[in-house]
Amino acid sequence: MASDFIVPEFLEDCDADTIHARMMDELPNDIDKTEGGFPWDFTRPTALIAAELLQFYIPEAIKLMFPQWSSGSFLDYLAAGSQTKRKASTYAEAVLTLTGEPGTIVPGGTVFATEAKNDQPSIEFAAVESCILNEEGKGTVLVRALLDGKQSNVNAGAIVLMSEPVEGIQTVTNKEKATGGTEEESDDDLRERILEADASEETSYIGNNADYKRWAKAVDGIGDAIVIPEWNGPETVKIVCLDQNGEGANKTLLDAVYNYIMAPDNPADRLAPPNTILTVAAPDLVNISYSFTVTVADGFELSTVISGFKKQLESYYKIVADEGAVKYIKVHALLTGTPGVEDFTDLLINGSTDNIRIENDEYPYTENVEAKGAE
Incomplete structure (x- = not known):
């Protein structure tokens, strides 16, 4: 901000x-x-x-003239001066499960889609590669959304249609949610990375934790990263990555982080020190639900309060790895400072007032915020 x-x-x-x-x-x-x-x-x-x-x-x-207050294209100019740039939007991906006649070929580029419902248009996905159904008439294929942004992160079971039927294919579905679709980086997020880069200019050494974190967060679609040094012995580094939606980064994003830092095809562009063994992985998400009764201040809606509280949580989660827990007292303070909250009672985290332990390979995820207005 x-x-x-x-x-x-x-x-x-x-x-x-x-x-x-x-x-x-x-x-x-x-x-x-x-x-x-x-x-x-x-x-x-x-x-x-x-x-x-x-x-x-x-x-x-x-x-x-200064990143603390700049915006838009002028903030992009300041980013360039700090050896960084605004992250572009990315495309959601999903793995489709296909059934049909054994040996049926689904060419790369085949377009699949969700159903249009409740005035929401159909969202299309194209096969990244070809697929041949096995002897049991089953196969899987990776598909990528044709439109960028998070609106393509559709739920499991949503992709069930083919824009043009392929003879021999009987059913199509995505067993897991489509992930990886993110919006273009906001001014506030870019501003934060510019200030981080400027602050580390005089103190950064090639290959320290701050470097790995900064490198990972520079990749399109990555929202946050946790660095675990020597996780599997000397000279091993693990980076746990989330996308900009606060979810575990998918394989495409994880590969992009690895390739950006290690540059396996262009050793001259490698950022990591020699002999480093790098692992890039998604975290195990710790689902957390919050509930409370709130007195909403005049001029605010309950939905606005919930949205503001979720935004506060997103910022707080970035430092949870250092503390090892989502702390009740911190969440209490966040809700207290949320715009529109006049007063509240009965704040619970996963049904209790206990802290939620977060391990190195884990990251908190807001599964639900159940708030009701005080009577």
Whole structure:
């Protein structure tokens, strides 16, 4: 989140009335300076324009010069100066299970789809490679969404259609949820990575934990990463990765992280030190449900409070690996500070007030937030 901008002292007292009064003071004393007179009316527009320049345009220009307050394409320019860039959106993937006549060939590029329901359009996926049904008439094929973004992360059992039927195929389904579809990196997330890169510029050494974390988070679609050094002996490093939706990264994203850091096909581009044995894996997600009764402040909706609380949890989860637990007292503080929360009672985490232990290869995941308004 952008820091609060404090207007520099040299831009204080620059409103139109103050500027105009100074202009009138500079005129000779024998000139009529009363409001409505010709000198007053003639100089007033200049004071208004000067005030607009000093109170709006110059502060906005200053903001664009620093990552703490910049945004949009100007933030991209600052990212380039810090040897980073905004992460692009990514495409969801799923593994389809097919049944039909043995030996049936499903060519690469074959398009599958979800059903259109409740005014929601069908979402299409294309086969990444070809597939041949085995002697039992079964096969699997990896498919990738044709549209980027998280809207393609459809639930298990959602992909059941073929845009153009392939003779010999009888049923199609995805037994597990499609994952990996993420949105383009937000200004706030990019700003955080720029500041991290700038802070580590003088202290980073090739191959320390901060380096691996920064390298992993630079890959499109990756939201957070946990580094476990010497997890399987000397010179071994494990990076546990989540996507930008807070879910375990899929194989495509994990491979992208490995290839970015190790560059197996281009050794000159390798980031990791020599002899490093790198493992990149998804975490075991620890599902956590929260429940509470809340008094919602005027001007807020219960849904807004829940959304804000989930956002607070996402930020908190990034430091849980260092603490080894999702702590009740921390969650209590997060809910207290959530916009729209006037008061609350009966906060429970997985039905109790106990801390939730998180191991090195684990990561918390918000399965549900059940909140009801106080009567």
